[in-house]
Amino acid sequence: MQMPIGVHALVRRTHEDRVLRALQENGAMSRGEIARVVGLSRTTLSEITSSLLQRGAIVVVDTDAATRPGSGRPAERLALDPSSAQFMGVDFGHRRVRVVVADASHKVMASGSVRYEDSTPWTARTRAALGLVESLGADTGLHYGALQGIGVGVPGPYPASEGAAWPPVAAGVTVLRPTPAGVDVAFAERFDVPVTVDSHTRLAALAEAVNGPDSVADLVYVRLSDGVGGGIVVGGQLVTGSAGLAGDLGHVIVEPAGRPCRCGKRGCLETVASVPGVLAACWEFGLPLEDLDDLAAAVSRGHPVVNRVLRESAATLGRVLGVTVVALNPAKVVIGGEITRLAPVLVDQVAATLAAEVCPPASAGPVVEAARHSEDDGAASALAAVFHKSPLLFEVSRNH
Incomplete structure (x- = not known):
C-alpha cells in the first residue's frame, strides 16, 4: 500500500x-x-x-x-555545515521585528532587529523582516537552503480590518490563530518550508513549558505588559480554542463598575493588572507615576501605595487564574512581563492567593514562578515552537 x-x-x-x-x-x-x-x-x-x-x-x-x-x-x-541555517524565529512587535537563526543543534547562529513606526502597515513590516533575514545572511555568511522550519510570533488578536487570513491559504503553513494578511504566505513562499504562526504571547507560554531542564506538559502563562495576555499548554501542546483566543485572560471582568477597558467593557483584568492599570491605580491613591521607571523607583523605595496596589492587582489576577487552575490542574503557573521583573511581590501574591483560595493542601497546587524569558525573547519563543514540532523532539517528550 x-x-x-x-x-x-x-x-x-x-x-x-x-x-x-x-x-x-x-x-x-x-x-x-x-x-x-x-x-x-x-x-x-x-x-x-x-x-x-x-x-x-x-x-x-x-x-x-x-x-x-x-x-x-x-x-x-x-x-x-557550520554556515547552514536550519531554524528561524521571527517576532513582530508593535515597533520592531526581531529575527533569530539557529543551526541543527539549536544553537543560535545570528540575530538582529529592525525598528518601524507603530503605524507601519503589515506589508511594510513583512518586507522589513525579510530584508533583515537577507542582511543577516550576507553579514554572517549563512545560507538558508537547508532551512527546516520558521516560527513567527505576532501581536494579537486581529480585527477583520487588519486583513486577518483564516484559514491559511498557503500550502505548508500552520496558522494557530488569525494573522495579519500576507505574513505567513510571504515567509512560506520565500523559503518553501513549514511556517508556524501564533501570538507571541502564546509562543512564550510554549517556550516556558518546553525549554529548560524542568519542562512540564501542563502550564498556564500570563504576561502583564501594556495589556494582559496569556497562553495555555496542555499535554505539551498549545491550546488555541475555536477562535484562537484560549488563554487570553485580560478581558475577564473583575470589577463591573471599574475603569473603562479598550475592549469597550468596564473593569476587565487588563484595567487592573496591566502596567497602565497599575499606574492608574497609583494615581487614584495619590501617587502620580508616569511610567515603569517611576514605578521601579517607587518599588525600590518600598512605597506603601505601590505595595498596596501591586498586592491588590496580583490578588485579583490570582483569583482569575484560580478558575483556570481548577479547570486544568497545571503543573506550573508562569507570570511574565516587564512589571513582574521589577516587582517580584506580584508573583508572591499570586502564589499566596492560589494557595489560600484554590488549592488546599498546598502540595496539590501548581508551582508559581516568574517567566524565565524576557520581553525581548519573542523570536526565541518562536524558535521553540519550531523545535517543538520536530518529530525527534516529540518522541523524546513522550518518552519522558
Missing part, C-alpha cells in the same frame, strides 16, 4: 533529524558510521544524506583514508 504523502514526509523528517543529531553529537562521521548509530539501512541513509548534501545542511569534510584499515576505497566523512 502506498504511504500517504504526509506520513512519508514525517518519516523522512524524522530520519533527517536523527542523522543531524548524530553528526551534532559525534562530529564528522562516514555514512557507515552514521548508519550504525541511527539504525538506518545504507540505502535509506544514502537517500537522506544525498538530500541533506544537496540542500547544504551537511558537507563532506574529508575521508577516513588516514584511519581506514586495508586498501579499500576511502569513505567520505560528513559533518554539519
Whole structure:
C-alpha cells in the first residue's frame, strides 16, 4: 500500500533529524558510521544524506583514508555545515521585528532587529523582516537552503480590518490563530518550508513549558505588559480554542463598575493588572507615576501605595487564574512581563492567593514562578515552537 504523502514526509523528517543529531553529537562521521548509530539501512541513509548534501545542511569534510584499515576505497566523512541555517524565529512587535537563526543543534547562529513606526502597515513590516533575514545572511555568511522550519510570533488578536487570513491559504503553513494578511504566505513562499504562526504571547507560554531542564506538559502563562495576555499548554501542546483566543485572560471582568477597558467593557483584568492599570491605580491613591521607571523607583523605595496596589492587582489576577487552575490542574503557573521583573511581590501574591483560595493542601497546587524569558525573547519563543514540532523532539517528550 502506498504511504500517504504526509506520513512519508514525517518519516523522512524524522530520519533527517536523527542523522543531524548524530553528526551534532559525534562530529564528522562516514555514512557507515552514521548508519550504525541511527539504525538506518545504507540505502535509506544514502537517500537522506544525498538530500541533506544537496540542500547544504551537511558537507563532506574529508575521508577516513588516514584511519581506514586495508586498501579499500576511502569513505567520505560528513559533518554539519557550520554556515547552514536550519531554524528561524521571527517576532513582530508593535515597533520592531526581531529575527533569530539557529543551526541543527539549536544553537543560535545570528540575530538582529529592525525598528518601524507603530503605524507601519503589515506589508511594510513583512518586507522589513525579510530584508533583515537577507542582511543577516550576507553579514554572517549563512545560507538558508537547508532551512527546516520558521516560527513567527505576532501581536494579537486581529480585527477583520487588519486583513486577518483564516484559514491559511498557503500550502505548508500552520496558522494557530488569525494573522495579519500576507505574513505567513510571504515567509512560506520565500523559503518553501513549514511556517508556524501564533501570538507571541502564546509562543512564550510554549517556550516556558518546553525549554529548560524542568519542562512540564501542563502550564498556564500570563504576561502583564501594556495589556494582559496569556497562553495555555496542555499535554505539551498549545491550546488555541475555536477562535484562537484560549488563554487570553485580560478581558475577564473583575470589577463591573471599574475603569473603562479598550475592549469597550468596564473593569476587565487588563484595567487592573496591566502596567497602565497599575499606574492608574497609583494615581487614584495619590501617587502620580508616569511610567515603569517611576514605578521601579517607587518599588525600590518600598512605597506603601505601590505595595498596596501591586498586592491588590496580583490578588485579583490570582483569583482569575484560580478558575483556570481548577479547570486544568497545571503543573506550573508562569507570570511574565516587564512589571513582574521589577516587582517580584506580584508573583508572591499570586502564589499566596492560589494557595489560600484554590488549592488546599498546598502540595496539590501548581508551582508559581516568574517567566524565565524576557520581553525581548519573542523570536526565541518562536524558535521553540519550531523545535517543538520536530518529530525527534516529540518522541523524546513522550518518552519522558
